[in-house]
Amino acid sequence: MIVAFQSGWWNPAVASAAAMIAAVVLCSTAGEVLTAAAMKSIGDLDEIRAHSGLKGAIRAVLTCPLFFAGVGFLALAFFSLLFALNHLNLSFAAPATASLTLVTNAIAGKIFLKENVDRRRWTAAILVCIGVYLLAH
Amino acid sequence: MVATCAPLGDSFLARGMKHLPSISVDHPMALVSSLVSAVFTPWIAAGIAMLICFFACYLTALSWADLTYVLPTTAFGYVIIALLGRFWLHEQISPYRWAGILLITVGVGFAAQGPSRTERESEIASTTELPSPSEAGSR
Numbered sequence: 001m002i003v004a005f006q007s008g009w010w011n012p013a014v015a016s017a018a019a020m021i022a023a024v025v026l027c028s029t030a031g032e033v034l035t036a037a038a039m040k041s042i043g044d045l046d047e048i049r050a051h052s053g054l055k056g057a058i059r060a061v062l063t064c065p066l067f068f069a070g071v072g073f074l075a076l077a078f079f080s081l082l083f084a085l086n087h088l089n090l091s092f093a094a095p096a097t098a099s100l101t102l103v104t105n106a107i108a109g110k111i112f113l114k115e116n117v118d119r120r121r122w123t124a125a126i127l128v129c130i131g132v133y134l135l136a137h
Numbered sequence: 138m139v140a141t142c143a144p145l146g147d148s149f150l151a152r153g154m155k156h157l158p159s160i161s162v163d164h165p166m167a168l169v170s171s172l173v174s175a176v177f178t179p180w181i182a183a184g185i186a187m188l189i190c191f192f193a194c195y196l197t198a199l200s201w202a203d204l205t206y207v208l209p210t211t212a213f214g215y216v217i218i219a220l221l222g223r224f225w226l227h228e229q230i231s232p233y234r235w236a237g238i239l240l241i242t243v244g245v246g247f248a249a250q251g252p253s254r255t256e257r258e259s260e261i262a263s264t265t266e267l268p269s270p271s272e273a274g275s276r
Contacts, residue, residue, distance in 0.1 A: 032204060032208070033204065035196070035199065036199045036203075036204035036207075039196055039199035039200040040199070040200070042200060043200065044200050044201045045196065045197045045200040045201075046197065046200075046201070061196060102208060102209065102212070105204060105205065105208055106205050106208075109203065109204045109205040110205070113203070113204060113205075114255070115203045115204065115205050115255045116203075116252075116255040116256075117205050118251065120247050120248065120250065120251045121205050121206070121209070121247075121248055121251060123244070123247050124209040124244040124245065124247040124248035125205070125208075125209055125244070125248075126244075127240045127241070127243055127244030127247065128209045128212045128240070128241050128244035128245065128248075130237075130240050131212075131215070131236075131237045131238070131239070131240030131241035131242075131244060132212060132215055132237065132241065133237070134233050134234065134236050134237030134240065135215050135216075135219055135234050135237030135238060135241065136215075136237075
């Protein structure tokens with residue numbers, strides 16, 4: 001958006017497209033991070049299933065409030081993508097949101113989940129991000 | 138499992154929805170009844186089952202691995218769907234798409250080589266200082 005404003009070709013269409021893409025990416029990142037935090041707080045699901053069976057594992061997930069917050073944001077991301085697809089081309093919106101989400105998730109994972117995002121993971125996120133864009137473009 | 142179930146689920150849903158008559162949003166009641174009947178169509182039911190399977194596997198993966206490890210590695214699903222399109226549906230894949238497939242494969246290789254989980258100081262301390270239940274039992 002800043003680039004669009006500075007280079008003089010600022011127009012409402014570019015701004016609204018950027019806002020729609022940003023909304024999808026932000027909701028999706030929030031949903032992924034909250035879901036990941038929920039699963040980390042629950043613990044290894046394979047171990048829970050070994051101790052208390054499949055019902056116990058499902059109960060552990062369904063009694064975690066963070067999980068519902070994550071799913072809520074993922075649903076919001078889905079509906080904002082549907083809204084964006086109503087105004088933008090699929091060939092632009094789908095790859096742009098999918099690839100940007102990978103990078104924002106790497107940043108959010110480092111900041112909020114305190115994950116060790118080393119050089120190898122940054123490289124992977126950026127390579128996959130460009131790859132997804134090329135594949136779906 | 139995560140990388141396979143999601144693209145298969147999506148393609149089953151797409152195939153199922155293409156065989157249905159077009160759904161109009163003008164009449165809300167007709168919209169609801171057509172969506173409910175769509176759920177019981179074999180292709181769509183299979184698609185939903187695959188996506189439930191995907192979500193269960195994805196949650197299990199997140200319970201023992203980092204988000205920044207799971208997301209790049211499961212992106213291999215994009216490659217699977219492109220190859221399915223090429224060899225099953227006989228679609229043409231442009232050089233750009235082959236380049237995308239190559240980049241994703243290399244990226245997944247990078248992520249998969251590293252550790253899947255960030256070691257926390259508390260976890261390291263608990264594994265080094267406290268004996269595990271099996272060790273304690275064997276003493």
